[in-house]
Amino acid sequence: MKKIDINQISLEIVxxxxxxxxxxxxxxxxxxxxxxxxxxxxxxxxxxxxxxxxKVEQELIVINEERGLKDSEF
Numbered sequence: 001m002k003k004i005d006i007n008q009i010s011l012e013i014v015x016x017x018x019x020x021x022x023x024x025x026x027x028x029x030x031x032x033x034x035x036x037x038x039x040x041x042x043x044x045x046x047x048x049x050x051x052x053x054x055k056v057e058q059e060l061i062v063i064n065e066e067r068g069l070k071d072s073e074f
Contacts, residue, residue, distance in 0.1 A: 006048040014049045018042055 004017065021042045025035060 006044055011049060011052055014045050014052070018045050018049075021045075 004013070006014070009017075021038050024030070025038055030038070
């Protein structure tokens with residue numbers, strides 16, 4: 001599996017990559033070392049996904065504060 005630059009991709013691509021990792025680990029008998037590498041890569045993807053989502057949430061908070069909305073209103 002070709003690894004990609006996590007910071008330069010969209011959330012949709014991150015989800016696709018995670019699905020590919022899960023599928024590969026479910027469908028194939030992998031050597032332990034390869035399974036561990038896929039796991040590590042998957043955790044990097046999860047971390048990147050979390051960061052991207054947090055960034056969007058913060059942007060939404062700023063936008064809503066500028067409009068005078070509270071967090072509970074969106």
